[in-house]
Amino acid sequence: MLTVPGSVPFETLEEAFGSSSLGIIVVKDLSPQFVDLRRSLLSYASYLANLPQDELAKLEHEQSKWLVGWSCGKETLKDGHFDTLKGSFYVNCNPSFAETKIQAELADRYPGFPEYTALNVWPSESVLPGFEPAFRELCMLITETAALVARACDQYAEGRIKGYKPGYLEHVVTTSHVSKARLLHYFPQPYGSSSGDEDDWCATHVDHGCLTGLTSAMFVDEEKHPPVLSDGFAPLPELDGSPDPKAGLYIRSRSGETVKVGLPKDCLAFQTGEALETITKGKFKAVPHFVRAAGPGKGGRIARNTLALFTQPNLWEMVDEKRDFAAFAKEIVERNH
Template sequence: MSNGVVSQSAVTVSLEDLRKGNVDFSTLEEAFGPSSLGIIVVKGLPEKFVELRHKLLSYSSYLANLPAEELVALESPSSHYLVGWSCGKETLKSGVYDTLKGSYYANPAPSFSTPSVQSSVAAKYPSFPEYTAPNVWPPTTLLPTFEPTFRALCELIIDVAVLVARACDVYALAKVEGYAPGYLEHVVRTSVSTKARLLHYFPPPGASPSSKEAGEEADDDDWCATHLDHGCLTGLTSAMFVDEAASPPILPARSSDSPAISSPPPPLPELSSSPDPAAGLYIRSRTNAVTKVGIPRDCLGFQTGEALEVITKGKFKAVPHFVRGASSKGGKVARNTLAVFTQPNLWEKVDGEKDFAAFAREIVARNH
């Protein structure tokens, strides 16, 4: 790519090797170490992954194209819009409110769906509604199977994240003084603070931040400002590109006589590739080099977060990254993806003294 931006393949391992514990230390260092891109790709996923990904990322377009009044009903102002639907609530680097993408947030941890667990955590941390507020799901009369599809895909991603964490534990036990055996796997497996974000990058109406060349230093990350994830491992699907002019994501009309949609909307046709080669995930290295990283459609990526860097005492590094949607030159093309942030429980110790609640508060204060 031009202007100093390069494309690079991420370190790739198989799910079978993770299960058997066959991922060597040099591979983990290449993926997560001080000079790494901070991401590993896992191939050989269960067959159901491809179908779940296609179905849920199609739902992202259907959801984002609902009438405004139905989207407002899915918002959660009390959680600072970090539960349910959110659009135009965060600012870009330029200070402009971001209306170019919509997000749907939920906590997919199975135990969090138990009302007693959710209410207990909320009572213990009343000042953290971002992590403790109950999920808001679209009604089944509107988007049938949205919730079970969302949960099934997220739980699959968490299961794979557990295996990545297990490999990291083996490494950390050998390389990090005083490391507690199995700590990261415990954090990922048992967390009720996990957060999933289903993203929909709207087809640009015209010139947009992403229409700039990715290497332009002034605004190259203005679409989704450069940031670090502050959890442990972030599970990422590849992006799905949809031509919403050719395949409008509009639900069937309803009436008072027939207020419910009887069957799930069909998965949308997926473009074979992005019409804009500049769209995608970018990682900014410690030498300020910008690298575009792709995730194959049948694979998952796992990116390092700040909590992982602290837990491993800097052996694994969180890497700054940003995302770009398709430019207006791509026509009426939307970009959909899913990120699952595996984060410690609010009471888990991150550095031996500070719990994740205090750690997260510091990061939010620093970033905002």
């Protein structure tokens, strides 16, 4: 576990990223604002997912293959069927993207790639008041923390990976214009609806960026506390945890073991993705993970909300001898959608 601010013992890095590791590091002692920001934004996930369908349709962006704005039922899972168990809201979380000419330059330089060059799509203030500022504020905090984690990862890699470019991961985190954040809402499952598969809520996969920041999940009883904006926004009451102890985030370790990850509400977790594995020629392994749903009779009307922030190289940066990140990302998008 990494403390912010503070140095990272070599043993901690070895435990997080070594050959027998889970490939994940947990960060504690975050900004005092973090707990409230997390609860607020993850509450918004329920409010967003329960908006009328005509409002959600306004937030869809088909041209980007739903890598911008809202989507549900557009992503394919391991057996080829569409994932209707979760709603997704993607945002380019870099302040430079919208507030400067960067977006227009990227769109001009990479025509036909709206997945990473299209402007964000936000619900209006009248529909979901305070959502955009809450989203941006939490993402800024996670990005600042990711830069500290990246610096520690660089120090580890420079001593362990031959030819590793000094400061590479911190460079990605602090200079990229195309990092993405994804707010996720796993819908409550009806009684007896579980498929029985381990990864029925979110199929086993690896992230395709470099370093992914994760909040702990918020579990909400949407039957007792309907997420409807009748009197304005208010954070939703949060359950202490999942009603089913087997439900949640699982990681397949370097040794092939499946391990359930319990993340405290006041902490962040960071794990490595496929782009970093490619860039380091397999020395940093991407982390296979999945989300398991509550079992039959245990789900009720319990929703699960979480946020993932994917730090990614700029589109023109090379990930191997032949592909820049734009080409690499295109391959991933075609595979998943």
